[in-house]
Amino acid sequence: MSRLVRFGVSLEEKLLTAFDQHITRKGYQNRSEAIRDLIRNQLVGEEWGGNKETVGTITLVYDHHQSDVLQQLTHHQHEYGKQIISNLHVHLDHDHCLEVIVVRGRSSALIDLANLLIKTKGVKHGQLTMTTTGKAVR
Structure with missing residues (x-):
């Protein structure tokens, strides 16, 4: 583990109060x-x-009764096969499905794939959530 370094931060009182409320809501032990x-x-x-x-x-929510939605989503995913690690398919009700696709690659390629999938006719909602591989985070 790295050596800890103390430093000071100056804030306006209102900003500090709002930050302390955030800390409480999130359940942090302390400001650090x-x-x-x-x-x-x-x-x-x-x-x-x-x-x-x-x-x-x-993450996609779509109406699987929509004409060609499954075929289009599958086609797009095959185009980006190198970026797709895994996916999860859940039947939400008689008409709607939830699909969660785990992806890895350059951020621009992941954004392109997400945009392609989200704009597919029949997709009611879609969202890309990116995070880190962990290599650069200390």
Whole structure:
């Protein structure tokens, strides 16, 4: 483990109060834990913007009765086969399915794949969530 370093932060009182309320809602033990998470989140966000290798999920909700939706989604996923690690398919009700696709690759390719899947006719909602491979996070 790295050596811990103490440093001070100056904030407006209202901002500190709001931050302390955030800490309480999230269940952090102290401000240091919350600040570490904020810094990590910022650094992970830079991984996405830098088109570095990243991992994530693409979550889709769609009407499987919609003409060709399954065929189109499968076709798009085959086009990006190198980026897809796994997927989970859940029948939500008689008409709707949830699909969670685990992806890995350059952030630009994952964004392209997500956009392609989300705009497919019959997809009611879609979202890409990217995170880090963990290599750059300390």
